[in-house]
Amino acid sequence: MSENLNQQIEEVNDNINLIESNFNSRLDPIIDTVNQQTAAITELESIAETSAETTKRPLSENKRLADLLNKITEKCIDVEGRQRRQNLRIVGVQEGKEGNKDLRDFAADILKKVFNLDQKPLLDRAHRALRRPSASAPPRQLIVKVQYDLVLDDIMKKIAGNRNLLFEGDKISIFRDYPVEVARRRVLFSETRGILKKIQNLRYGLMYPAILRVTYKQKEHIFTDYKEALVFAQDIENLTDD
Template identity: 45%
Template structure:
């Protein structure tokens, strides 16, 4: 009886082991199938991914090449701009020097010139302009003899309209010493008249220089008439102000004006 039971149990176990083995085999087969399916799906996904990524990589590579080309071009452009800046600075320096030389040459060509302001238009009509201006200078400044005049003419512009100021007269003296003699008399002369007309006399400066000197006019006006004070404008446009033993120089008209205001305030108390 016991032998039969043991035999039956062994038979059952054999049958159970067989089922387990079959189940394991089935699982292994299913694992292989799943693995195959996963590999196939991964390959499909990789293929799709590669298809979509390829244009991106190509575009990225093109962009990288373009960026490198741009960087190279920018470096070359930077070098070109640097060379251009050097050339520009050199040319600007040369232009400034040439401008200064031209202005100096123009000023030198005017060294013997005198401007006569305020003389009525047509006053010299019918007379030799050289003789007329020589007589004018001799009479106004009470010279011992007439100065020799090389050139004399009105400024080159349209005739003055009725009521407008008369055109100035430019006079070129033959002898610069004669011009300097006249210029020394001007500061001490008041109300200069010629045949009943008030006239004024100025050096003939280039327009550029004249404009710069004119900027000191308001400073000169507030300094005029103060005792023990001397002032003047040194060529081309530098103002000197001397009070007692203190002398100051100014290139900036506004600085000169502020100093003049403070100085006159201190002097007048």
């Protein structure tokens, strides 16, 4: 009986070993697959980290280049503005009205007559805007460079006090010759200035290149962003309306 029992135990052990062997033979490929997938995931994570770093690098470089370009652009605008700081534009003078007279002398005559100056201002140069004249287009603007700062300042004060300028019966306009980008930025403040103009006990001025300074209730406010300036002006307008 003991021998039969031992034999049965051996048979059971053999079966267990057989089952374990079969299980292991089936499990090994699964383990290999899992190991391969784990290695693949690790590799992908490494690639992803490398890609992230590689992506950050050009983004950082692009930002640096954009900042540099912006600085260069602002510097160019500043240089152009300095070159034009003595310039005036005269708008509305008919083509050929100067006749045979030198254009610089003719432009000096305009400024003397329009602003009742004691004498003709000294001009370094004068020319028409570089656009092909056309019968259907408005007359080309006159661009003049005033030699002396004091004379230019006097003219600008007279312009501020009189917007209805006439020269030999023609309505004309005279304004500073700003760089195109500066002129564009200043125009953006037009709506805000229109609102501020209606508010009592408020002073404002648009400084070069495009900086709005507002003094209200003895407090000064400076704006370089036209949107922020507009919100500020609208808030004050609403308060004064109430």
